Amino acid sequence: MxxxxxxxxxxxxxxxxxxxxxxxxxxxxxxxxxxxxQPLETPALENLSVLMxxxxxxxxxLLFKILNSGEYTNGLNEADWQAGPRKLTLKISExxxxxxxxxxxxxxxxxxxxxxxxxxxxxxxxxxxxxxRPQKGRYREFMQCDADVVGTDSLLCEAEIVxxxxxxxxxxxxxxxxxxxxxxxxxTGIAEVVGAEGQEGPLAVAIDKLDKIxxxxxxxxxxQRGFSEGSIDRLEPMFRFPEDTPAAFQQLRSWLATSExxxxxxxELAEVWQLVEQYGLTDARMQLDVTLARGLSYYTGAIFEVxxxxxxxxxxxxxGRYDNLTGAFGMPGLSGVGISLGVDRIYDVMEELGLFxxxxxxxxxxxxxxxEEAARKAGLPLLTRLRxxxxxxxxxxxxxxxxxxxxYANAKRIPFVVLIGSEELETGLLTLKNMVSGTxxxxxxxxxxxxxxxxxx
RNA sequence: GAGAAUGUAGCUCAGUCGGUUAGAGCGCCAGAUUGUGGUUCUGGAGGUCGCGGGUUCGAGACCCGUCUUUCUCCCCA
Numbered sequence: 001m002x003x004x005x006x007x008x009x010x011x012x013x014x015x016x017x018x019x020x021x022x023x024x025x026x027x028x029x030x031x032x033x034x035x036x037x038q039p040l041e042t043p044a045l046e047n048l049s050v051l052m053x054x055x056x057x058x059x060x061x062l063l064f065k066i067l068n069s070g071e072y073t074n075g076l077n078e079a080d081w082q083a084g085p086r087k088l089t090l091k092i093s094e095x096x097x098x099x100x101x102x103x104x105x106x107x108x109x110x111x112x113x114x115x116x117x118x119x120x121x122x123x124x125x126x127x128x129x130x131x132x133r134p135q136k137g138r139y140r141e142f143m144q145c146d147a148d149v150v151g152t153d154s155l156l157c158e159a160e161i162v163x164x165x166x167x168x169x170x171x172x173x174x175x176x177x178x179x180x181x182x183x184x185x186x187x188t189g190i191a192e193v194v195g196a197e198g199q200e201g202p203l204a205v206a207i208d209k210l211d212k213i214x215x216x217x218x219x220x221x222x223x224q225r226g227f228s229e230g231s232i233d234r235l236e237p238m239f240r241f242p243e244d245t246p247a248a249f250q251q252l253r254s255w256l257a258t259s260e261x262x263x264x265x266x267x268e269l270a271e272v273w274q275l276v277e278q279y280g281l282t283d284a285r286m287q288l289d290v291t292l293a294r295g296l297s298y299y300t301g302a303i304f305e306v307x308x309x310x311x312x313x314x315x316x317x318x319x320g321r322y323d324n325l326t327g328a329f330g331m332p333g334l335s336g337v338g339i340s341l342g343v344d345r346i347y348d349v350m351e352e353l354g355l356f357x358x359x360x361x362x363x364x365x366x367x368x369x370x371x372e373e374a375a376r377k378a379g380l381p382l383l384t385r386l387r388x389x390x391x392x393x394x395x396x397x398x399x400x401x402x403x404x405x406x407x408y409a410n411a412k413r414i415p416f417v418v419l420i421g422s423e424e425l426e427t428g429l430l431t432l433k434n435m436v437s438g439t440x441x442x443x444x445x446x447x448x449x450x451x452x453x454x455x456x457x
Numbered sequence: 458g459a460g461a462a463u464g465u466a467g468c469u470c471a472g473u474c475g476g477u478u479a480g481a482g483c484g485c486c487a488g489a490u491u492g493u494g495g496u497u498c499u500g501g502a503g504g505u506c507g508c509g510g511g512u513u514c515g516a517g518a519c520c521c522g523u524c525u526u527u528c529u530c531c532c533c534a
Contacts, residue, residue, distance in 0.1 A: 342534030
């Protein structure tokens with residue numbers, strides 16, 4: 001006999017977890033639907049040629065790769081064995097598990113470009129896999145909820161993403177969150193005005209840690225990354241950014257006055273703010289954060305990230321605009337913007353904050369209990385009647401002691417039990433027992449139906 | 458990839474300085490109660506002390522390896 005086990009970073013979801021997850025998934029799905037997004041599913045497996053090279057150097061390492069079927073070592077020569085694991089992998093594996101939903105979506109768009117009505121809005125809720133080390137809030141299999149629009153560069157889409165984030169999280173009961181927004185063009189502009197043109201990548205990586213490690217350490221890291229003292233001096237405005245959004249915009253405009261790209265980024269962001277206001281979003285939790293960079297290299301415009309406040313966990317959502325994602329698949333110039341919500345982290349946040357409603361845990365509403373073999377048949381038509389009326393109902397399948405059957409009802413938090421024994425068979429009236437109050441009464445099937453329907457959940 | 462902790466009954470955890478037959482609570486099963494649960498009482502079952510090796514007269518405890526879970530860095534949802 002062997003002990004059963006689970007691959008690290010993966011989990012089972014029992015009935016009570018699933019009812020919460022379904023609530024979460026459904027809330028997000030309905031929000032996406034309300035904004036006009038249509039569903040899409042793609043295979044768990046993709047060809048590695050589709051996945052490789054889309055997530056940076058480290059991303060390739062984090063892909064789960066699938067060994068080819070059959071005699072996968074056939075055709076390998078000595079040179080292949082000597083070439084090292086990375087090159088050998090490509091010889092023996094041609095498929096991998098999807099790493100996110102954006103790249104498969106880009107592949108889908110390119111393959112179906114003639115059939116799609118542009119702008120194309122799709123939502124996609126499926127698991128993704130990453131081969132990194134599990135930690136708090138980090139799993140190797142987790143669910144993403146993506147919504148993307150491709151085929152337009154209108155900033156209205158950015159504004160709607162902000163709205164959808166607010167709507168989904170508030171429907172879930174998460175009130176204290178921050179939607180951090182930046183723009184890749186602003187990062188480019190900053191690199192330009194400090195005299196480190198094209199270095200926004202390393203710049204962003206260092207500056208991103210500002211709130212974690214502090215100003216001195218950031219400057220130290222910038223030096224190590226080869227930034228000149230002059231550049232670091234000109235970075236000064238970065239370290240004293242106003243909390244107030246209009247003031248922040250004002251400071252950015254004067255700081256980036258000499259960078260055309262930078263100013264364009266500022267103007268784009270300002271328009272997003274304006275649009276969100278025109279939509280009438282109340283109590284917006286948006287924050288301009290010029291240190292926000294995100295790892296994925298394909299963002300070209302807006303960058304989003306959502307933090308749940310008061311919980312020690314990574315971001316629960318991320319996204320942004322990409323102007324050339326489909327370019328890698330031979331379809332350049334298609335602009336898109338999207339957002340991804342991490343269900344597993346949102347679940348952890350809600351659990352930690354105690355935001356899950358108590359209701360919804362009970363599955364069955366009525367349990368039919370028979371006290372002797374002959375009584376069982378009297379309960380079956382009742383079950384059918386209950387189910388026809390959309391009331392979840394079940395019979396205890398075995399003839400067992402009443403105690404055992406009632407224990408079963410308690411364990412499943414079933415609120416009503418119908419008892420059928422010889423007495424009920426004679427009179428035709430069935431005993432309805434309320435498991436919460438303990439009261440019971442003899443009723444006809446018709447009355448039972450009315451009674452269990454009438455009582456509110 | 459680097460560093461640190463962790464693992465004992467189905468669950469949560471005790472287990473002293475290395476010493477006889479490894480414990481508790483909860484849960485489970487049975488009975489008190491042959492047609493009534495959630496309260497109470499009584500009894501019972503349940504263990505390869507993660508796994509493998511080592512030290513020792515003797516290891517749940519000490520040492521090495523390995524796996525799991527968790528945390529920090531990195532990166533991400």
